[in-house]
Amino acid sequence: MSTVLHQFLIPSREVARWLDSQPGTWWFIHGDLTLVGRVHFPCPNDELAGALRELDKNIKIYTEKTVDLKEGLPISADAFPLLANTQNRYQNRDFFATWEGSDDEWILSEDKVAAEAFSDDDWEEWDAEA
Numbered sequence: 001m002s003t004v005l006h007q008f009l010i011p012s013r014e015v016a017r018w019l020d021s022q023p024g025t026w027w028f029i030h031g032d033l034t035l036v037g038r039v040h041f042p043c044p045n046d047e048l049a050g051a052l053r054e055l056d057k058n059i060k061i062y063t064e065k066t067v068d069l070k071e072g073l074p075i076s077a078d079a080f081p082l083l084a085n086t087q088n089r090y091q092n093r094d095f096f097a098t099w100e101g102s103d104d105e106w107i108l109s110e111d112k113v114a115a116e117a118f119s120d121d122d123w124e125e126w127d128a129e130a
Helices: 012-020 045-055 112-117 120-129
Strands: 006-011 026-030 058-063 094-099 106-110
Touching: 006 012, 012 045, 012 058, 026 045, 026 112
Parallel strands: none
Antiparallel strands: 006 058, 026 106, 058 094, 094 106
C-alpha cells in the first residue's frame, strides 16, 4: 500500500516564529547538515529559532495527514503544528522536511526527554556545576 504525502511550503522564519511560541521545548534534527552545522542538538526552541531566522529559506513539509490547507502553497506559523506527526513512542511532534530546491530529506523532532532533562531547575543546577 502506498502512502500519499501532502506537501506544504513554509518560510523558515515562520517556523522560527512558531518555535518562539513553544517555550521549554527542545528539538533535534535528523539528516540536515545545514542546521547541524549551526546548532548543537538537542537544543532549546530559541536556539533553533535563531538558526532558522538566519537561514531564511523555504522549507517543504510533508505529511500523510489530510488537513484543511491548500497543498503546495505557503503556510503560516499558525498552520504549522497541523502538519506534525505524533505517532511515535513519546508522542513527540515530528515534521518531515526538505529545503526548497533540495531532495535531501530531514526530520525536525521535538525531544521531550531532553526538555525534561534540561528543565529550568535541572539546567541551572547542571550549569552551576560546570
